[in-house]
Amino acid sequence: MTRGKIALLHLETVPGAIDRNRYVIVEAIKHAAAINAQWIVTPELAVCGLQFAHVVGSDWIQPQPDPWMQQVCKLMRTLKRTVFLGCPEREGRRFYNSVFVIGPTGEILGKHRKINVLSDSLSWSSPGDSAAPIDCDGIKVGVLICSDAYTSNIARALKFEGAEMLVSPASWGPGIHGPNGEWEQRSQETGLPVIVCNRTGAEQTLDFWRAPSLVAKNGDRLLSHTSDRSAVLTFDWDFSNMVPSTTQFRADYMRS
Numbered sequence: 001m002t003r004g005k006i007a008l009l010h011l012e013t014v015p016g017a018i019d020r021n022r023y024v025i026v027e028a029i030k031h032a033a034a035i036n037a038q039w040i041v042t043p044e045l046a047v048c049g050l051q052f053a054h055v056v057g058s059d060w061i062q063p064q065p066d067p068w069m070q071q072v073c074k075l076m077r078t079l080k081r082t083v084f085l086g087c088p089e090r091e092g093r094r095f096y097n098s099v100f101v102i103g104p105t106g107e108i109l110g111k112h113r114k115i116n117v118l119s120d121s122l123s124w125s126s127p128g129d130s131a132a133p134i135d136c137d138g139i140k141v142g143v144l145i146c147s148d149a150y151t152s153n154i155a156r157a158l159k160f161e162g163a164e165m166l167v168s169p170a171s172w173g174p175g176i177h178g179p180n181g182e183w184e185q186r187s188q189e190t191g192l193p194v195i196v197c198n199r200t201g202a203e204q205t206l207d208f209w210r211a212p213s214l215v216a217k218n219g220d221r222l223l224s225h226t227s228d229r230s231a232v233l234t235f236d237w238d239f240s241n242m243v244p245s246t247t248q249f250r251a252d253y254m255r256s
Contacts, residue, residue, distance in 0.1 A: 001137045002240045007037035008233040008249075010213045010225060012201035013046055013171075016055025021047055022068055024230065025085075026075065028254060031232050033079040035252070039136070039237075041084040043199035044114075044146045044171040045097060048088060051203040053124045064089040064100060065108065077106030082136055084143065084197070086169045089113075094126040099143050099169050101134045110134035112143035116150055121206070133163040139239060144186070146170040149194070155186040165242055168196045173211035188219030193242050200227055215244055223249055230254040 009028045013021050025046055032040045044050065047068075065073060069087065076083055085100045089111075097114040113128025131154050133140035142158030142165070149155065149168050158166065166186065172179050187194040198211040213233055215223040222244055225233050233249040 001038070001139065002238070003245065004038040004237055004239060005036050005234055006195065006237050007032035007035075007040045008195070008197040008213045009040065009042045009046065009230075010197065010227060010233050011043060011046060011199055011230045011254075013043060013049045013199055014201070015049030015203045016052045018048055018056065018060065021049065024254070026072070028230070028232050029072075029075065029079070029081070029083060031252060031254070032234065033081050035232075035234060035250075037081065037234050039082045039084070041167055041195070041197040042086045042169060043197050044086045044099075044169045045088060046086040046169070046199070049203060050121050050171045050206060054204055058088075058095055058124050061088045061090045061095055063091060064098070064111075069100065073102050073106040073108070076102045076104060080104040082109075084167055084169060086145070088125070095124050096128060097122060097125045097145060098128075099145055101136060101141070101143070103136065109136060112145060114145035114148055115154055116147040119147070131157050132161050133158055140164045142166045142192070144168040144194075146172050149182050149186050152186065152189055155190050155192075159190040159192060163192060166190070166192050166194045168194060170196055170198045170211075171206075171208065172198060173206060173208040175207065183214065184216045184219050184221055187216040191218065193217040200229065200231075213249075217243060223247075225249045225251060227251065227253070
């Protein structure tokens with residue numbers, strides 16, 4: 001694949017509203033596919049929100065793929081698209097904040113478990129212990145879940161393992177501990193483009209209304225978007241040169 005369209009699902013996720021969030025994700029995926037996006041990225045923990053544990057606990061989390069993710073796999077096989085899906089998973093007595101990459105055949109191509117999980121919102125989550133690129137349509141993609149981009153070591157490890165680009169599903173809004181150039185720094189250090197799918201909305205102690213979804217390369221932010229409602233953001237991507245071939249996102253706003 002030399003050129004394609006990428007969609008970022010910049011969604012207003014409601015913590016603990018599992019059925020509602022799943023419905024919004026599926027509708028956004030369908031919309032992105034209808035406007036010819038080949039790759040579709042959700043925010044971190046799009047299924048449940050970041051502070052879901054305060055609302056619904058963790059007993060609902062299952063080993064993956066659970067029945068709903070199996071439905072998403074079937075959907076991707078029908079649509080012939082690839083999705084980066086932010087969803088928690090259970091393994092034995094441990095829970096992980098994970099992103100699953102489901103390919104156009106409906107198979108799970110790989111997953112990444114968030115490594116940097118030291119925050120009160122993620123006290124339920126065990127840290128992942130490895131980072132390896134995932135082969136997507138012949139492109140090796142490194143996944144950084146939100147604060148995995150806070151330090152340089154994970155991005156550097158992915159670059160060493162052969163990653164050609166970095167995709168970062170995030171729930172990272174401005175504030176005292178908000179992003180402060182980390183995505184741009186990771187792109188400069190590695191020489192790899194960083195594509196960030198963030199979110200909007202608010203949770204118990206967190207505000208994402210001004211959280212940006214963005215594309216960065218060589219230390220520069222090339223595209224950026226914030227909004228006060230859910231949007232499907234699309235842009236054309238040159239996989240040969242690893243740069244966007246459009247100068248701004250197309251934003252299609254959704255009813256949440």
